[in-house]
Amino acid sequence: MPDNWGFVLAAYGLAAVVLVAYWRRLVRRERALPGQSSRSTARRP
Amino acid sequence: MRVVGGVTLVALAAGLVMAFGVAPREMTQGNVQRIMYLHVPSVWVAYLAFAVVLVASIVYLARGLEGADRLAHASAEVGVLFTGLTIATGSIWGKPTWGIWWTWDARLTSVSILFVMYLGYLLLRGMIEDPDQGARYAAVVGIVAAFNIPLVHFSVYWWRTLHQPPSLMKPGPGTMPGVIVAALMVNFVAFSLLYVYFVAKRVRLLRRESEAAA
Numbered sequence: 001m002p003d004n005w006g007f008v009l010a011a012y013g014l015a016a017v018v019l020v021a022y023w024r025r026l027v028r029r030e031r032a033l034p035g036q037s038s039r040s041t042a043r044r045p
Numbered sequence: 046m047r048v049v050g051g052v053t054l055v056a057l058a059a060g061l062v063m064a065f066g067v068a069p070r071e072m073t074q075g076n077v078q079r080i081m082y083l084h085v086p087s088v089w090v091a092y093l094a095f096a097v098v099l100v101a102s103i104v105y106l107a108r109g110l111e112g113a114d115r116l117a118h119a120s121a122e123v124g125v126l127f128t129g130l131t132i133a134t135g136s137i138w139g140k141p142t143w144g145i146w147w148t149w150d151a152r153l154t155s156v157s158i159l160f161v162m163y164l165g166y167l168l169l170r171g172m173i174e175d176p177d178q179g180a181r182y183a184a185v186v187g188i189v190a191a192f193n194i195p196l197v198h199f200s201v202y203w204w205r206t207l208h209q210p211p212s213l214m215k216p217g218p219g220t221m222p223g224v225i226v227a228a229l230m231v232n233f234v235a236f237s238l239l240y241v242y243f244v245a246k247r248v249r250l251l252r253r254e255s256e257a258a259a
Contacts, residue, residue, distance in 0.1 A: 003076035004141040011080045011137040015087075015130055019239070022126055026246050033253050 046245060053242045056235035060086075063228035080138040082228055086236035087131040088156075093240060094124030095163065095194055102187035105180060111255075112248075114180040117187055119247035121166050123240055128160045143207055151204035155197040162190040176255075 064082035071078035101117035104110060135153070136146050147153065166186045173179035201210045221229075 002141075003070075005076060007077050007137050007141050008079050011083055011134045014133055014137070015083055018126070018130060022243070023246075026243070026250060030246075030250050030253070033250075034257050 046242075046249070049238065049242045049245065053235065053238040056231070056238050060228075060232040060235040063231045068225055068228035069222075074142055077138065077141050080134055082232045084131060084134040084138060085229060086232040087127045087134060089233055090127040090236045090240045091124050091131055091159075092194055092198070093237065094120045094127065094244075095159070095191055097244075098124065098163075098166075098187040099191035102184035105184045106188075111180075114184070115248050115251045115255075116244070117184065118170060118251060119244045121163050121183075121187065122247060123243045125160065125163045125167060126243075127236075127240070128156065128163065132156060132160060148207055150206040150208060151200040152197065152206050152208035155193065155200045159190070159193045159197055162186070162193060166190060 060082065064079050068079065068082065070076050097120040098117045101113045101120065104113040105117060132153075135156075139148075140146050166183055169186060170179050170183045173182060198211070200206065201208055
């Protein structure tokens with residue numbers, strides 16, 4: 001049977017995109033909460 | 046949280062090394078079988094997530110703890126994410142091995158129903174304005190929907206399906222070579238850690254959103 005690397009790449013690529021997108025969504029929503037952006041700015045040197 | 050995130054990243058990297066560097070090329074399917082190291086841990090996380098929804102929903106109805114409701118909400122969201130991934134990766138794996146992207150066989154149909162039920166759970170939460178009422182209704186749906194989990198898992202035994210029976214989560218001695226089992230186990234651990242990380246992050250976000258709204 002041929003190896004079908006394209007399908008393997010598609011499956012792992014899709015999973016990576018979906019999981020990173022979900023993580024980014026959580027981070028964005030957390031930063032959008034009141035008081036979050038000012039706190040992170042204050043930590044910067 | 047950062048420590049859990051870091052450990053999860055290392056575990057996921059180890060899972061990739063096991064799946065592509067250590068596990069051998071499967072004799073009949075070839076390298077496309079490596080999708081298994083993504084597909085099977087995804088469905089494991091979905092089962093785990095919905096089992097947590099069941100327990101947290103029972104605790105919420107019995108004790109009224111807001112923390113239990115937040116845990117159920119977060120776990121349902123992560124469970125839906127991984128069920129979607131399971132369906133998508135299974136479909137991608139199905140095309141080269143079965144010759145089709147999709148068929149309405151017992152396993153694929155039951156897992157689709159599971160996906161739609163928990164999607165409904167999330168939509169229900171968003172539709173009801175009163176948070177306490179929404180949490181109560183969602184807890185009932187979270188308990189009822191969990192009855193579909195054994196149906197999904199045992200569907201391959203109860204009906205004639207195109208999908209193969211479980212190779213790991215079954216009683217009796219295993220039939221897979223040790224190196225494949227080891228690669229799967231590393232990915233089970235990595236995906237479980239990812240589940241813990243996502244749920245912890247989502248629970249914290251739900252708590253902060255609720256504090257900000259109060």
